Amino acid sequence: MAFLIFLYSMMILFSGILLFPMKRSMLSFLDAVSDAILVYVMGVMQAAPFKNQLFPVWALMLVSFRSSINALSSYGTYFELRNALKLLAVAYLNITHGSKLWHVPFWLFWSLLALKCCYRILARHVASQSLWSGRSSELLQEYMGANGKESNFNPERCNPETMEGYKYFVYGESQKSRKKGHSLSVKDLRPLVTLDKIWQCDDGMLVSSIRRQGKDLSLSFALSRLLRCRLEGAKLHADTVSMTRKLISKRILAEDPEDEQFGIRILELDVEFLRDSLHTSYPMVFCSGFLSLSFTILVCLVKLLVAHWLYKDISKVYSLDLLLSYKDLNKQGLGLYIDETRITTASLTSVITLEIWEILTYFISNWTKLLAMCKFVNCRNRCLKFVLNMLFRFHYILNLPKGFLILSMEWHTTNLMRLFRLFSTMFKWEMTLFIEARHLNARAADYAKARVIQALRTMDLEGHPLSKDLPSPRISVKAERYWLASVADIPRCSRVILVWHIATCLCEIKFANDSGTGLTWMSGAPFLVDQKGPTGELHKAHTVANYLSQYCLHLLVSKPKLLPEAILVSKKTLQDTIQCAHEMLKGCGSFQIMYDKLMEEPQKAPDTHDINLSGNILQQGAIMANALIKKDETCRWVILAEVWAHLIVHIAPSSKIEAHAEDLKSGSEFITVIWALFSHCGIEKSELWQQKKGAESGNSTSGLANQSSNVADTHVQEASPDSGMS
Structure with missing residues (x-):
């Protein structure tokens, strides 16, 4: 069980924090190994010749741990169905081995995990049909395609400094777009949040630095949607390329003495949003805007409370004072009970920590900040101002650990290469000429x-x-x-x-x-x-x-x-x-x-x-x-x-x-x-x-x-x- 938790910890580290070339292969390998071990452990618990009322609790925590690993990955229906089968096995294990002393919190926690599996399957379907996510390219092809209105893309009227004329979609299509036959069309642009609206929002309620970051996020997200159009084969109007080229030349690549990293930051955010759209769960978490985000966070919060409730009930039975009161309990039995208590405490603490981390990850993500900025543009009030200030001021909470862990990993890589050079064969000298350590500050x-x-x-x-x-x-x-x-x-x-x-x-x-x-x-x-x-x-x-x-x-x-x-x-x-x-x-x-x-x-x-x-x-x-x-x-x-x-x-x-x-x-x-x-x-x-003519x-x-x-x-x-x- 300890080895399984270690594997899960490695998967969480790789999936949510570290980025490296072999990441996907490593995760696939760990996923298969950990799943096989989990099924084996649950089978051993069920087939054990003795009954331990903590077996179902441990199995439930392992399944919860496994479910949280894919919190930031692009979870699929197959993964959730596998988790559902494991939950059925846990339910049977609890019926045959479980204790009635913590009956209520156990089944509540089990129900929350089952609800989460069903919700993720539903959210994936909703996201695939969403005009903001799954059908984004289809909508943009109708809006910015060859048959679109000329007024929507006129390079002559575009101003990259103020974004005037750049009516690139950012948010709101799911409510204000309608279907005509087999195609999509936009009925009215006014209620939608477009790039020009966000950049021309100079409301004094927001601090200038927060307003600038919000504009950067909106620009990057709008560009990422254009990249996705190209990936999915959507054909856009020729003038849209001219408009975007003008934006790149006059704004993104322009020299900015006040912000020298502006251009590269916009492009990096552009690619990051594309990556999130394709390979993470963010489109599912935000499939219905703040409503779906609130539901996801609410489920995590309730899981926290129920996990604490379960821990309290187990502590009443496995408290040290109560165990010492049993006169017929020898030292070996006491040690066994203490070990079981430690395992239970460690597993519940890990699950609680993961839930807190998942809540923070969603709450301080670029997607949440982008969504809050779009809501503020449409509905300016002090409540949204407070939310924006909080989101933008505390975003570094997640950024610091990421940078530290990556640097630590590269440092260890450098030292491993040094050992490799020291103990490998003579061929190491030739290879060193070509393969250098990549630990650069x-x-x-x-x-x-x-x-x-x-x-x-x-x-x-x-x-x-x-x-x-x-x-x-x-x-x-x-x-x-x-x-x-x-x-x-x-x-x-x-x-x-x-x-x-x-x-x-x-x-x-x-x-x-x-x-x-x-x-x-x-x-x-x-x-x-x-x-x-x-x-x-x-x-x-x-x-x-x-x-x-x-x-x-x-x-x-x-x-x-x-x-x-x-x-x-x-x-x-x-x-x-x-x-x-x-x-x-x-x-x-x-x-x-x-x-x-x-x-x-x-x-x-x-x-x-x-x-x-x-x-x-x-x-x-x-x-x-x-x-x-x-x-x-x-x-x-x-x-x-x-x-x-x-x-x-x-x-x-x-x-x-x-x-x-x-x-x-x-x-x-x-x-x-x-x-x-x-x-x-x-x-x-x-x-x-x-190639020149006649060349190979x-x-x-x-x-x-x-x-x-x-x-x-x-x-x-x-x-x-x-x-x-x-």
């Missing part, structure tokens, strides 16, 4: 996001596909020759990532060597150089380049389905490069030896005005690193940071919307956030990865040898020396 992530946003601001979002040129003159002067050298001929995403990652790793080793960092043994840290060392522009550029380099490699290794090329191509390129590294770096026991080995060949490279990328991918990366090392330290890392920022921007556009939607089950990737931006702008691919198809296995360890030579000549080095 929040400041490093902020630097990287800011640099990517800067790169996005320089892009022409009107074009389709995305132009492959480096648009910024400041960037072109420093980085153009390096950029063109890596994407010449038939650029493949996996090849370009590996070439630049190897170049970045070699530049990092050079930087560490110049900084006096010992390179005899492999380091377990994410960066070889202490981040407190570099300062100013060098510090930011160094952090961004390493962060994005490791992140892009993470995508290639763990999430190749999110890259704009066939998965087979990505995997083949990576496998061949690792095999090549195994052969070339055999016997290398440190970073310094690796560096010396790889940099021997590039010393024969041509003059400083040309970059000839030839040989296999490792050699190409070394040649690129050798050319970069000839620059001064700051300029070198600025070039790397800008190239990586633009590279991840070109990786993001794709038509693989199903892959991104499926990957959201394990959490939101940064690449998905950038993909969402391009999706809103109608950009599905980059010119960078388009990216989906075929022929031609993969060019990406392998025996890759054919590639030559890139820069004719004009003036356009290269700065």
Whole structure:
């Protein structure tokens, strides 16, 4: 039983708090194992040769625990039916083994669990038919589709600053929409809460910071509904793309001195709402607005009270004073009773804690704040003002534990990798060149996001596909020759990532060597150089380049389905490069030896005005690193940071919307956030990865040898020396 509770605790930790690549697989495995163990434990209780009146209580708590695990997951009918069968088994167990001393609270608690199962099945059906959730795309297709009113989407009348003209639906359709034949239509826009209404609500009753957060949530939610339209194949009017593109360019990507994180925060919330809509229970909890939310919270509160009642009744029977009064009770029997009391107390306490956590999770969620803001726009009163103030001021209660636990998990991951490097075979040295620890602090992530946003601001979002040129003159002067050298001929995403990652790793080793960092043994840290060392522009550029380099490699290794090329191509390129590294770096026991080995060949490279990328991918990366090392330290890392920022921007556009939607089950990737931006702008691919005439198809296995360890030579000549080095 203790092991089962431990498994349940792990599932709650994984499902509600931690996000990591193997999350969905881990949860599926734990779900199957815990269910099998639960059925076995209940069977053992029923078949036991002796009767214990606490068996039904323990079984009921285990089923309640199991039910609470999926509180934030997208629970389905099959899961709830399984719980219902377990409840029937618990009822039979109580009839045959239960005590009449706590008869009433036990059956009340059992009834609440049964009610919760039935309600969840009903709520799922209601949510699937709701115009706010399940049929949202169907409604938006009628409202914003080709047959919609032109007045609803006129880019000329739209103002991204005030949101005037952006009549994107946010809330209220379920009451004010009606069915005509087999289609849906909106009878009257006035009672509905649209994006422009929320942004133009400057009521003095709300604090400016709360009003701004409410506007951000409404904008993100409206955009997430457009993303869902694309996922579900809904066709929208062409002008809606122009309107959204204008909103992205003029508002989300615009520089805001007062709030530098505005753009990335809106896009992250956009993807988070999409994830919640697809893979969590929030659409079911809010299927009827505050009514369904209130019912869910009320059931949790009643369960709390009944659990406390049950605990009180059991305590009366199993109190220590009462047990000591029995003269015929020996020490062994007393110890057994004490253990049973502890198990009962622990199980009831765990259930009560879970119920409190579930209530807080729903109450302080972004969905509750969004709903409260929409209600306030339609009905402004002091009661709603109080609710909004409370929700927005205390949202950090749930955010703090999440960040702490993720950082703790990454810290342990880093130490596990260090142990792996210490005790594994010689192959660990070659693998270390490609797989770095991902424990990077929040400041490093902020630097990287800011640099990517800067790169996005320089892009022409009107074009389709995305132009492959480096648009910024400041960037072109420093980085153009390096950029063109890596994407010449038939650029493949996996090849370009590996070439630049190897170049970045070699530049990092050079930087560490110049900084006096010992390179005899492999380091377990994410960066070889202490981040407190570099300062100013060098510090930011160094952090961004390493962060994005490791992140892009993470995508290639763990999430190749999110890259704009066939998965087979990505995997083949990576496998061949690792095999090549195994052969070339055999016997290398440190970073310094690796560096010396790889940099021997590039010393024969041509003059400083040309970059000839030839040989296999490792050699190409070394040649690129050798050319970069000839620059001064700051300029070198600025070039790397800008190239990586633009590279991840070109990786993001794709038509693989199903892959991104499926990957959201394990959490939101940064690449998905950038993909969402391009999706809103109608950009599905980059010119960078388009095949030239006569080139091999990216989906075929022929031609993969060019990406392998025996890759054919590639030559890139820069004719004009003036356009290269700065």
